[in-house]
Every structure is written in C-alpha cells, then in structure tokens.
Amino acid sequence: MATSTQNAPAQQRPRQNRDDGTGLNFGRVLRSEWIKVTTVPSTVILLACTVVVMVGLAALFAWAMATSAEAIAGSEVPAEFQAPTEGPNSIAGQALTTPSAGLLFGQLLIASLAVVLIASEWATGMIRSTMVAVPKRIPALVAKTVIVALIAFVVGLASALVSYLVAQPILRGQDLDFALTQDGVLASVINTGTFLALVAVISISLGTLLRNTAGGVVTAVGVFFVLPLIVQLISGLADWIPKAARFLPGDAGTQLVMVTTVDGDLTQWEGGLVMTAWALGLLVVALVVTKKRDV
Amino acid sequence: MIEVQALSKRYGAKTAVDAVSFTVQPGKVTGFLGPNGAGKSTTMRMIVGLDSPSAGRVTVNGKPYAQHRAPLREVGALLDAKAVHTKRTAYNHLRAMAATHGIPDSRVKDVIELTGLGPVAKKRVGGFSLGMGQRLGIAAALLGDPHTVILDEPVNGLDPEGVQWVRHLAKGLASEGRTVFLSSHLMSEMALTADHLVVIGRGRIIADAPIQSIIDGQGKARVRVRADRPQDLLGSLAGDGVSSQLLEPELMEITGVDARRVAEVALREQVLVYELTPLHVSLEDAYMQLTQTEVEYHSSTPLAGEPVAAPEGR
Numbered sequence: 001m002a003t004s005t006q007n008a009p010a011q012q013r014p015r016q017n018r019d020d021g022t023g024l025n026f027g028r029v030l031r032s033e034w035i036k037v038t039t040v041p042s043t044v045i046l047l048a049c050t051v052v053v054m055v056g057l058a059a060l061f062a063w064a065m066a067t068s069a070e071a072i073a074g075s076e077v078p079a080e081f082q083a084p085t086e087g088p089n090s091i092a093g094q095a096l097t098t099p100s101a102g103l104l105f106g107q108l109l110i111a112s113l114a115v116v117l118i119a120s121e122w123a124t125g126m127i128r129s130t131m132v133a134v135p136k137r138i139p140a141l142v143a144k145t146v147i148v149a150l151i152a153f154v155v156g157l158a159s160a161l162v163s164y165l166v167a168q169p170i171l172r173g174q175d176l177d178f179a180l181t182q183d184g185v186l187a188s189v190i191n192t193g194t195f196l197a198l199v200a201v202i203s204i205s206l207g208t209l210l211r212n213t214a215g216g217v218v219t220a221v222g223v224f225f226v227l228p229l230i231v232q233l234i235s236g237l238a239d240w241i242p243k244a245a246r247f248l249p250g251d252a253g254t255q256l257v258m259v260t261t262v263d264g265d266l267t268q269w270e271g272g273l274v275m276t277a278w279a280l281g282l283l284v285v286a287l288v289v290t291k292k293r294d295v
Numbered sequence: 296m297i298e299v300q301a302l303s304k305r306y307g308a309k310t311a312v313d314a315v316s317f318t319v320q321p322g323k324v325t326g327f328l329g330p331n332g333a334g335k336s337t338t339m340r341m342i343v344g345l346d347s348p349s350a351g352r353v354t355v356n357g358k359p360y361a362q363h364r365a366p367l368r369e370v371g372a373l374l375d376a377k378a379v380h381t382k383r384t385a386y387n388h389l390r391a392m393a394a395t396h397g398i399p400d401s402r403v404k405d406v407i408e409l410t411g412l413g414p415v416a417k418k419r420v421g422g423f424s425l426g427m428g429q430r431l432g433i434a435a436a437l438l439g440d441p442h443t444v445i446l447d448e449p450v451n452g453l454d455p456e457g458v459q460w461v462r463h464l465a466k467g468l469a470s471e472g473r474t475v476f477l478s479s480h481l482m483s484e485m486a487l488t489a490d491h492l493v494v495i496g497r498g499r500i501i502a503d504a505p506i507q508s509i510i511d512g513q514g515k516a517r518v519r520v521r522a523d524r525p526q527d528l529l530g531s532l533a534g535d536g537v538s539s540q541l542l543e544p545e546l547m548e549i550t551g552v553d554a555r556r557v558a559e560v561a562l563r564e565q566v567l568v569y570e571l572t573p574l575h576v577s578l579e580d581a582y583m584q585l586t587q588t589e590v591e592y593h594s595s596t597p598l599a600g601e602p603v604a605a606p607e608g609r
Binding site: 021022025029031040041120127295 | 364394
C-alpha cells in the first residue's frame with residue numbers, strides 16, 4: 001500500500017538544532033486565543049446581534065424621547081405639572097443617555113458570548129488541548145479574558161458611537177440633539193465599552209467556574225438581569241436593601257454609563273470601581289480553581 | 296524519556312493509579328497495556344499535567360511537563376481525539392495550537408500532509424469520522440516535532456490502512472531516537488509495534504519488560520504431540536518446568552519443551568511420533584494470563600462500584 005501517508009515517518013525531519021526560537025510566551029498565547037475566538041461562528045453571530053440590538057434600541061429610545069417631547073410641547077399642562085425642562089430627569093437630560101440605551105440587552109448578549117467562548121472549551125473537550133499546550137493554565141485563561149474583554153470593549157464603544165450617530169437626526173426634530181463634547185457624553189459612550197468589558201470578565205469567570213455553557217449563561221443572566229429585578233421588587237421591605245443593591249455588579253456598573261448621577265447613588269467612578277472589584281475578584285477565584293482542578 | 300515515580304491518583308475512596316513506577320526509554324516504542332479502567336489514561340493524563348497526582352511524581356526529559364519552556368516541543372500527546380472544538384476547522388485548530396509556541400504555519404501544513412488530513416483540513420471538526428479525529432489528534436501531537444510522543448489508543452477507529460500507518464509512524468519516530476509511548480487495546484497490534492511493554496492492571500504495574508520476554512516468560516513453549524507410546528516419551532522428557540496433559544490416549548500437550556527437543560527424545564527412544572505441532576503463545580494469551588491473575592487476585596476483595604476489569608475490546 002504505497003499511499004502518501006505510508007512513507008510519512010521517513011519525511012520527519014531529523015532532530016538537529018532544536019533551539020529555533022519556538023516556545024511559550026504570553027504574546028503567543030494571546031495570539032492563539034485570538035485565533036480561537038475568531039474562528040468559531042458563535043463569535044461573529046453574537047457580536048453582530050449585540051451591535052444590531054444596541055443600535056436598534058437606542059434608535060427606539062430616541063424616537064420615544066422625541067415623541068414625548070412633541071406631546072408635551074403640544075399639551076397645555078399647567079407649568080407646575082410639567083416635566084422638568086432641565087436636569088437629568090428632563091427629556092433633554094434623558095436623551096443624553098441614548099448611546100447606552102441598548103445596554104440592558106447588549107450586556108446579555110456579551111455575557112452569553114463570553115460564557116460560550118470559555119464553557120464550550122469544556123463542553124467540546126478543547127480545554128484539554130489548550131491545557132496541554134499551556135500547562136501552567138493561568139496564561140491561557142488570562143489571555144482569553146483579555147481578548148474577549150477587548151472585543152467587548154470595542155463592540156460596546158462602536159455600538160454607542162453608531163447609536164449616537166443614528167439618534168441625532170431623530171432627536172433633532174425636537175431640538176434634543178446633542179454634541180459628543182457635552183458634559184459626560186463622551187465618557188458615557190466610552191464607558192459603554194468599559195461596562196461590556198467588565199461584563200465579559202465576570203461572565204468568563206462564571207463560565208470557567210461552572211464549566212457548563214447553559215449553566216454559565218443562566219447564571220450570568222441571573223446576575224445582570226434577574227437579580228436587579230428581584231431587588232427592585234423587595235426593596236420596599238427594608239431600608240438597607242436598596243442601599244446594598246447599589247453594590248451589585250450590574251447596578252454599580254450601570255452608573256458607569258450615566259451622564260449625571262443622583263446624590264446618594266454611586267458616582268461613575270465609584271460604580272466602575274465596584275464593578276471592577278467584582279470582575280477581578282471573580283477572575284482570581286476562577287484562576288485559582290482552574291489551576292488546582294483536574295481538567 | 297518519561298520517568299514515573301511512585302505515581303498515585305485517588306478519586307475519593309477509589310484508587311485509579313496505585314504507586315506505579317516505570318521508565319519509558321527513548322529510541323523504542325513502549326506499549327502501555329491494561330484492561331479498561333486499569334489506569335492507563337489517568338497515568339498518561341498525569342504525565343502532561345492534566346490531572347495532578349495524589350502522590351509521587353512524573354518527569355519528562357528531566358522536568359515536570361509544565362515546567363518546560365516549550366512543552367509542545369518536549370511532548371506531543373494524543374490523549375483524546377475529542378479534545379477539539381467541534382465548530383472550528385482542523386486547520387484553524389492546529390493553527391491556534393501552534394500559535395502558543397510560535398510554531399510557523401508551514402509546520403501546520405506539514406503535519407496536515409503527514410497525517411493525510413489535506414482534503415478535510417478546511418472542514419469543521421464536528422463532522423469528522425472517528426478515524427479523521429484520530430488523525431487530527433496525531434497531527435496536533437506532532438506539531439512541535441516533539442522528543443516524546445504519547446498516544447492513547449491511537450488506532451481506535453482507524454481503518455486498516457490507518458492502523459498500518461500509525462504502526463509505521465510509531466516505529467519511525469522511535470528510530471529517530473524519540474520516546475514513543477502508546478496504549479492500545481489491540482494486543483496483536485502491540486506485538487507488531489511495541490519493543491517494550493508496560494502492563495497495568497487495577498492501577499498497578501504487572502509487568503515491565505521487553506515484549507519478547509513477556510511472551511516467553513508468560514507462555515512457555517508448548518507442543519502438541521501424537522505418539523504411539525506417550526508414557527515412554529513423557530518419562531524421558533520429564534524434567535524441570537516440563538508438564539503435560541494427555542488429551543486422548545495417544546495425544547498430549549507438553550509445556551516447557553520445544554518441538555525439536557521432543558523429536559530428539561522420540562528418535563532416541565524409538566517412539567513413533569505422527570504429529571508434532573509447536574503451539575504459539577500469542578501476546579494476547581500472555582496478556583490474558585498476566586491480567587487474569589490480577590483480576591482474580593482482586594476479585595477476592597469485594598469492592599463495590601469498581602469497574603469490571605475486562606480486556607479492552609471496544
């Protein structure tokens with residue numbers, strides 16, 4: 001049987017000078033994780049969905065703002081019952097948050113993507129190949145976290161920018177349009193990316209700890225979506241509940257994208273730091289557990 | 296070279312690998328044989344650090360696997376043909392593995408050619424047959440052109456051409472001075488491929504010897520003899536390690552002497568011999584004898600929930 005594979009061993013190169021510069025380093029592991037993340041179809045699908053959902057929701061939000069402004073302008077409500085015309089609760093103030101309006105659902109898509117990217121390694125067995133190539137394990141996991149967080153940041157930032165651009169013509173009719181240079185607007189746009197990056201880090205950690213795609217997605221959705229709802233429902237039971245709830249990862253992180261914050265709430269900085277603490281804390285736990293557990 | 300020293304792995308109360316020690320030498324193919332659940336895969340996983348040992352240590356080329364600067368250059372391992380993301384193409388899988396070590400894409404193409412994956416390299420792994428999956432696993436193992444190659448059940452799911460290819464590959468790698476360590480449930484395949492055997496049963500090493508000495512040592516030479524005066528022949532043959540069994544009045548099986556010796560004695564004693572057949576002891580027989588005792592020894596101690604140790608034959 002003289003097939004091409006038959007003579008294969010003879011084609012093996014003899015072992016001569018083996019110091020050809022190959023070997024592990026973090027830059028190479030990053031490159032490997034970049035290849036891995038970009039060569040599965042779920043990445044492209046979920047990222048495209050994130051952009052579409054965030055921009056779509058922002059456009060709807062802008063349209064709703066414009067419609068209410070129009071309705072108010074046309075009505076003859078006594079001045080004392082009218083909505084404020086300035087400040088964060090005014091329509092003009094709310095319109096400033098348009099770029100991050102789709103974040104509520106965008107975060108769920110990014111959370112799902114992050115969980116899927118790590119948990120599918122366990123589901124498919126790929127993790128064993130990964131851990132054999134990078135036996136110290138931690139560089140592989142850190143590299144994946146960095147790559148996914150970076151992608152989440154860029155997608156968040158891009159979605160917010162596109163949302164801003166799409167919303168301006170809709171808002172202009174009611175003179176609600178605004179400049180990126182207006183106080184807090186640019187920071188809010190950038191932090192839409194920061195928020196999604198932190199969501200990605202938390203979700204990767206959850207996916208690593210649970211090693212299960214469905215379980216990880218459900219848990220991430222629970223943390224970012226269900227938990228704040230539950231807290232809202234029970235917040236009347238005791239004074240401390242809403243106060244403590246400000247420190248939940250989702251609630252704290254939401255402060256990041258605020259254009260202005262209300263007294264008593266965390267500021268943008270405080271909220272961002274609280275969410276970062278959650279993300280790094282969970283990541284450290286995930287790293288320690290991954291280092292110790294058998295694969 | 297792989298050095299395993301008093302390596303143990305316990306899962307709760309169950310001991311999967313029990314203080315095993317052996318060395319896998321470079322320049323030859325070492326086979327790793329044992330019934331299902333004997334601890335072969337667990338041992339191999341501990342060599343590359345996927346499982347951490349409960350006790351003992353294992354080094355590859357002098358260092359624990361994880362401490363090498365370029366692990367894939369030291370050891371190439373096929374532990375599980377399913378260790379691949381099913382939605383990724385074979386080419387991208389290998390490219391991602393190679394990237395961790397800065398191994399160039401040209402080497403990725405080389406191993407694809409080497410393993411005959413060319414026609415399916417750009418297809419998603421999820422649709423691969425078991426045999427193609429094995430070839431991809433072997434391709435990944437060879438990426439780093441490693442000193443040491445570990446293959447767990449490499450011929451599983453391969454067609455006859457593939458089986459022969461793996462045999463040639465293993466022998467070729469060993470002849471280049473590499474350390475080749477492979478497990479297989481096909482005993483006959485082991486006989487054709489391996490130079491040295493490590494036999495494991497219930498987490499313990501039963502035998503660790505060159506393959507010929509395992510065959511010789513376990514099954515002594517056996518011949519079937521038809522003769523007109525069996526008792527006279529047996530009387531003259533009697534000696535150390537010779538035993539016999541009379542199957543029919545003139546038919547017997549004699550263990551411990553070879554056919555030539557029987558013929559010589561028969562000639563001298565003027566016994567008419569009308570059949571003289573050497574009975575070959577296959578590695579499979581030797582292996583069964585080895586593991587049989589191990590199984591019997593253990594089945595006297597009732598251990599609930601333990602897998603039944605049967606020879607692997609999937």
